[in-house]
Amino acid sequence: MEKQNRYKNYFSYIRKNIKFINVILILYFASVILGYFFPSLFKNYINSFIKQILDMTKDMNFMQMFVFIFQNNLKTAFFGMLFGIFFCVFPLLLTSFNGYVLGYVSKLTIKEEGKLVLWKLLPHGVFELIAVFLSFAFGLKLGYVLLTSKKKKKEFFKEFSIILEIFVYVIIPLLLIAALIEASLMFFCF
Numbered sequence: 496m497e498k499q500n501r502y503k504n505y506f507s508y509i510r511k512n513i514k515f516i517n518v519i520l521i522l523y524f525a526s527v528i529l530g531y532f533f534p535s536l537f538k539n540y541i542n543s544f545i546k547q548i549l550d551m552t553k554d555m556n557f558m559q560m561f562v563f564i565f566q567n568n569l570k571t572a573f574f575g576m577l578f579g580i581f582f583c584v585f586p587l588l589l590t591s592f593n594g595y596v597l598g599y600v601s602k603l604t605i606k607e608e609g610k611l612v613l614w615k616l617l618p619h620g621v622f623e624l625i626a627v628f629l630s631f632a633f634g635l636k637l638g639y640v641l642l643t644s645k646k647k648k649k650e651f652f653k654e655f656s657i658i659l660e661i662f663v664y665v666i667i668p669l670l671l672i673a674a675l676i677e678a679s680l681m682f683f684c685f
Contacts, residue, residue, distance in 0.1 A: 505661050515632040515639070522587060523594040523628070530598025541599050557682045565674035568623060572630035572666055576658065579634025580641055580651075586634035593627070619680060623673035626666045633658040 509516070529536070552563060571589065578585035604612055637654060644650040 501664065505665055508657055508661065509629065512632060512636055515635040516628060518635060519586070519590050519628050519631045522590045526591045526594025527598040527601070530595035530600075531602045532598075534599045534602050537595065537599075541596055544596070545600070552681075557678055560682055561674050561678035564677050565670060568627070568670045568674060569667070572627050572670060573662070575627070576630040576634040576637070576662065579631075579636070579638040581638065582642065583635050583638030586631035586638075590631050619673045619676035621673075622669045622676065626669035626673065629666055630662065633661070 534541075552560060555563060571593075575586045575589045601613060637651065637658065640651050640654050641647055
């Protein structure tokens with residue numbers, strides 16, 4: 496019963512902070528559109544970034560791929576959340592970058608393999624994006640508390656403890672599921 500109440504409280508907290516999630520969603524999808532329709536803006540940088548990841552992962556087995564994906568997503572989510580304390584800038588930059596890369600890669604993938612290939616990405620994307628959106632939104636929340644609260648220290652630590660708990664019990668499991676699905680797709684389907 497305690498576990499059920501814990502998750503009810505988490506989802507209540509998430510609903511209470513929907514405005515931060517909405518900011519992340521709007522920025523993310525605007526960046527996806529920008530990356531898709533204007534892929535040449537950061538073409539050299541993105542191509543270098545993608546090549547670097549492909550080089551790192553080319554000889555990995557399934558377990559190595561799973562761990563790599565999970566660690567990468569965990570670091571992105573955690574630092575996106577934690578570094579929101581610096582005037583909310585870091586989660587906004589990470590959101591924009593990730594959205595732009597997805598739009599850019601989607602454009603290339605559709606050009607090479609057609610639109611149906613994007614459906615292969617959907618299963619892991621659902622879990623990964625929810626986790627990342629929550630992390631970045633919580634980073635915004637932490638920055639917002641530090642910028643606007645009169646009792647900065649007390650309120651920050653109250654919010655941070657709740658967010659950290661949600662990170663452990665909600666976000667990490669979502670990232671594990673996403674990494675398992677993504678590694679399976681990459682290793683067995685592509």
